[in-house]
Amino acid sequence: MIITKKKDPNNILETVKKYDKFFLIGCSECASLCGTGNEEALQEMTDFLESNGKKVTGQLVPKTGCQTLGTKIELKKDKEACADADAVIVMSCGAGTQSATEIFKDKPVYPSNDSLFLGNMTRFQMFDERCSLCGECVIGKTAGICPLTNCPKGLLVGPCGGMSDGKCEVSPDVPCAWVRIYERQKSLDNLDEMKEVLEPKDWSAGQKPGNLSTRSEKKEEKK
Ligand code: SF4
Ligand code: SF4
Structure with a gap:
């Protein structure tokens, strides 16, 4: 939302x-x-x-x-x-x-x-950002956690050298996204997935202004 x-x-x-x-x-x-x-x-x-x-x-x-x-x-x-x-x-x-x-x-x-931002309601009228609408979702490779949004640097490979005790260098209140990804992959017995280094993102997929038609050809014919 x-x-x-x-x-x-x-x-x-x-x-x-x-x-x-x-x-x-x-x-x-x-x-x-x-x-x-x-x-x-x-x-x-x-x-x-x-x-x-x-x-x-x-x-x-x-x-x-x-x-x-x-x-x-x-x-x-x-x-x-x-x-x-x-x-x-x-x-x-x-x-x-x-x-x-x-x-x-x-x-x-x-x-x-x-x-x-685009986020989730985690409790009544409390919201956390979850997605930066990058146009090419990678969370199928990052344990369902978005590094672009949850890591302040948007790193596709992490954690960076600033991580300390599982927290992000920007604030001790912010969990490091890449530690979260690691912990979840570990709990799912999927750590092997972390061996794949994500390719640099194609940022053109999120170029603005975005537009899209999801109409089927049949609907287009009826128009
Ligand atoms: S990878 Fe892109 S589309 Fe997927 S959740 Fe993150 S910002 Fe959103
Ligand atoms: S500590 Fe973790 S979340 Fe923070 S910038 Fe580095 S990789 Fe990203």
Whole structure:
């Protein structure tokens, strides 16, 4: 999931100061799990804006904010509230915000969140980064643990000389990713897999902006 955190509402207020009326959009997926785009977060933003003399014309927590067409369809029932707004505040990740940019051709769109990383919820509303979206996954060779993300240097061969007592040199609170990989391979009796030295990565696989079609040829024909 995409991990987001709320921006300082006073900074948002400063950014949108020339507008008076807003439509709010959240997201039922990652941003809801992060508590940054669920109904409660939208209500909190509504209360904040209204206590500062602004008006909220309406709001929607779409099923999947980054699903542009689906969000556009869900917004049809809020046509008047959207038309009445001077600007849109999107309370999801940067992708959801850019869905709104595509949908609202004639209105400015502002994000209320910062998108931080792709990670896992390890406990309720506690998140750890797990994947750097490199475009060519190697964790089939590293015991299911991503060295690119969990090692601050992103080393494909480790540990480096900075490792001490199983901890990373950046902080004694950070376990060395390569010690974790070693320990897991050992517990799985797969240490022989560590004899293979990973090839340098083809970084072009993660070139931006990424695009992909997973449509089958049959679906393409029907289009
Ligand atoms: S190797 Fe790449 S795709 Fe796989 S988890 Fe790590 S960053 Fe993500
Ligand atoms: S100590 Fe381990 S995790 Fe830290 S930079 Fe070196 S190899 Fe990477």
